[in-house]
Amino acid sequence: MNPEDLRPIEETLDPAGWTDMRALGHKMIDDMIDYLQGLRDKPVWQKPTDTSKEVLNRSLPQEGQAPEEVYQEFLSYILPYNKGNIHPRFFAWVQGNGTPLGMLADMLASGMNPNTTIGDHAAMYVEQQVIEWSKEMFGFPEDASGLLVSGATMANLTALTVARNSLSDLQVRNRGANDKLTVYCSAETHICVIKATEVLGIGSERTRIVPVTDTFQIDMAALIAMIKADIAAGFRPFCVVGNAGTVNTGAIDPLEEIYQVCKQFGLWFHIDGAFGSLAKLTPTFAEKLKTIEKADSLAFDFHKWLHVPYESACVLIRDKKLHQAAFSSVPNYLTAHERGLAAGPEPLTNYGIELSRSFKALKVWMSLKEHGIQKYGRLVQQNLDQARYLEQKVLQTANLELLVPVSMNIVCFRFNDGKHSEEALNQMNKEILMRLHESGIAVPSYTLIHGKYAIRTNITNHRTRQEDLDLLLSSIMDIADSLLIRIIDFDTTNPAHFSAFKFINYAWINKYFKVEQGDIDSLENPEKYFLETGGAVLLACRGDEVLGTTALKPMGENSLELCKMGVSDAALGLGIGYAIGEAAIKKAKDLGATRVYLETNSSLSPALNLYKKLGFSKVENFTSPYARADVAMEMYL
Numbered sequence: 001m002n003p004e005d006l007r008p009i010e011e012t013l014d015p016a017g018w019t020d021m022r023a024l025g026h027k028m029i030d031d032m033i034d035y036l037q038g039l040r041d042k043p044v045w046q047k048p049t050d051t052s053k054e055v056l057n058r059s060l061p062q063e064g065q066a067p068e069e070v071y072q073e074f075l076s077y078i079l080p081y082n083k084g085n086i087h088p089r090f091f092a093w094v095q096g097n098g099t100p101l102g103m104l105a106d107m108l109a110s111g112m113n114p115n116t117t118i119g120d121h122a123a124m125y126v127e128q129q130v131i132e133w134s135k136e137m138f139g140f141p142e143d144a145s146g147l148l149v150s151g152a153t154m155a156n157l158t159a160l161t162v163a164r165n166s167l168s169d170l171q172v173r174n175r176g177a178n179d180k181l182t183v184y185c186s187a188e189t190h191i192c193v194i195k196a197t198e199v200l201g202i203g204s205e206r207t208r209i210v211p212v213t214d215t216f217q218i219d220m221a222a223l224i225a226m227i228k229a230d231i232a233a234g235f236r237p238f239c240v241v242g243n244a245g246t247v248n249t250g251a252i253d254p255l256e257e258i259y260q261v262c263k264q265f266g267l268w269f270h271i272d273g274a275f276g277s278l279a280k281l282t283p284t285f286a287e288k289l290k291t292i293e294k295a296d297s298l299a300f301d302f303h304k305w306l307h308v309p310y311e312s313a314c315v316l317i318r319d320k321k322l323h324q325a326a327f328s329s330v331p332n333y334l335t336a337h338e339r340g341l342a343a344g345p346e347p348l349t350n351y352g353i354e355l356s357r358s359f360k361a362l363k364v365w366m367s368l369k370e371h372g373i374q375k376y377g378r379l380v381q382q383n384l385d386q387a388r389y390l391e392q393k394v395l396q397t398a399n400l401e402l403l404v405p406v407s408m409n410i411v412c413f414r415f416n417d418g419k420h421s422e423e424a425l426n427q428m429n430k431e432i433l434m435r436l437h438e439s440g441i442a443v444p445s446y447t448l449i450h451g452k453y454a455i456r457t458n459i460t461n462h463r464t465r466q467e468d469l470d471l472l473l474s475s476i477m478d479i480a481d482s483l484l485i486r487i488i489d490f491d492t493t494n495p496a497h498f499s500a501f502k503f504i505n506y507a508w509i510n511k512y513f514k515v516e517q518g519d520i521d522s523l524e525n526p527e528k529y530f531l532e533t534g535g536a537v538l539l540a541c542r543g544d545e546v547l548g549t550t551a552l553k554p555m556g557e558n559s560l561e562l563c564k565m566g567v568s569d570a571a572l573g574l575g576i577g578y579a580i581g582e583a584a585i586k587k588a589k590d591l592g593a594t595r596v597y598l599e600t601n602s603s604l605s606p607a608l609n610l611y612k613k614l615g616f617s618k619v620e621n622f623t624s625p626y627a628r629a630d631v632a633m634e635m636y637l
């Protein structure tokens with residue numbers, strides 16, 4: 001056969017027109033730089049529209065589209081609905097902002113696109129250097145080892161694998177996990193640590209959850225007692241995980257004490273320092289976090305408090321030999337050569353689970369060089385100072401309650417005007433948070449502190465200014481204000497008051513009884529029936545929304561009848577009945593009455609209880625125009 005006949009029609013993924021691709025690339029960079037520059041004036045978050053969700057739910061494209069069109073779809077349906085963690089007023093969860101140079105570094109790394117695993121090429125040396133710098137940052141010994149991973153989740157998993165596999169007599173790599181192994185961590189530990197122990201075959205049951213003190217730090221006495229009890233019961237404790245900054249409140253476990261316990265019992269000391277370990281760069285925490293230098297392993301993120309774009313984190317292991325022993329296994333196709341590309345540094349597969357790895361080291365390397373570690377330290381300190389500022393403002397603001405003293409960069413508080421049950425407060429603070437998110441002004445998150453719904457403001461943000469924290473609090477107060485129930489007088493110039501008065505009462509009466517003629521007269525003409533006769537109509541409102549009604553109707557000498565007490569279904573359980581009843585009694589006094597009278601039905605026991613609580617007592621003999629009335633009550637003022 002003539003080899004010429006085998007000539008294929010060759011395709012490639014490279015552009016047909018490089019000039020157009022270059023122009024598109026320039027436009028993308030301009031657009032993204034504009035986007036980052038104008039961030040402060042954009043909403044933190046916007047709900048993805050139905051159109052954008054529909055576009056993102058279409059089936060697999062069979063044929064291609066022009067890159068410009070694809071980019072246009074990105075601009076229309078994706079970019080506007082960003083999560084928002086790059087924004088100066090993003091305070092939810094512990095997440096970093098990223099930086100412009102970090103963004104560009106990601107582009108460069110993808111352009112080079114080296115699979116950073118083995119071989120004699122620059123990416124391997126960049127990663128090595130980043131590991132060396134990380135060891136220096138945390139005071140790990142020169143002969144320690146490390147690896148860049150996607151997040152602290154993978155860093156914790158990697159470290160715990162080394163810890164488990166370091167029990168050489170068990171030969172875990174050959175025989176699988178031993179069912180006597182136990183590991184210890186506080187109840188405030190990040191869930192990814194528990195997941196890691198599950199993945200490692202230790203299991204969540206043998207991951208002993210140690211209670212915390214009232215400052216959310218691990219209870220050392222309990223830890224020691226649990227270790228001793230496990231040893232006595234034939235278990236084999238092998239590791240304690242200490243927290244340098246818990247995700248809920250930023251609490252730091254007593255690391256030095258944990259270290260001593262680990263020494264005493266011969267256990268591996270791992271620290272989850274995902275974000276908090278970076279506080280070691282500040283004067284405030286340098287001393288408190290010094291014990292990190294003595295840990296057997298440390299997990300920390302670059303993508304949180306150092307703002308390198310996602311994903312970038314690191315695991316450091318004190319004993320390089322144990323690190324290698326946990327993962328190295330070099331098959332034929334990966335063995336190093338003396339020269340050529342297959343030479344070079346030790347394959348990174350010897351230090352972790354993943355084989356193919358991105359060149360994430362580049363964005364870390366460029367970021368650390370751009371800013372220098374001193375500036376990162378100052379930025380972490382700035383966030384710590386901002387958390388203190390916010391704490392003080394919460395303490396000084398009437399109707400805000402601090403739920404935990406601030407230990408680092410997380411401030412947990414809630415709206416509490418002292419007039420609501422715990423349940424109502426939880427409901428209200430959740431509503432405040434959802435409205436705040438929907439407003440796009442600021443995005444804190446939430447947690448439960450001893451059962452109390454907390455607005456949790458986490459500050460790991462190099463873009464936040466003091467004015468952003470002021471705006472956060474003033475917005476919360478405004479929203480809370482709009483949520484409070486107010487009792488107001490019926491306004492005859494407001495049509496919404498007429499319709500709400502009718503709607504709520506017809507619904508209320510229909511739910512339990514039948515509408516009678518007297519209802520129709522009074523509900524259709526409240527102004528004639530109650531107001532022009534010297535009585536009153538009161539409404540319970542939240543913002544402009546009417547949630548409850550009641551009315552006072554003159555009856556004989558100095559007496560007023562309390563009637564048309566109704567609460568909309570949506571507002572049950574908010575204590576509106578009591579509030580509006582109390583307001584009606586006060587109103588009756590203002591109108592000069594000495595007695596308030598009412599009729600109701602004995603089947604409505606919550607209503608009877610409410611009236612009793614308000615101070616009414618039963619009247620024995622009465623006649624009523626209403627068929628449903630079988631109980632009458634009165635109260636002397």
Ligand SMILES: *Cc1c(COP(=O)(O)O)cnc(C)c1O
Nearest residue numbers: 094151152153190246247274301
């Ligand atoms: C964020 C966090 C983790 C998980 O880290 P990822 O980077 O999200 O995988 C673990 N522990 C703590 C304390 C964290 O804050």
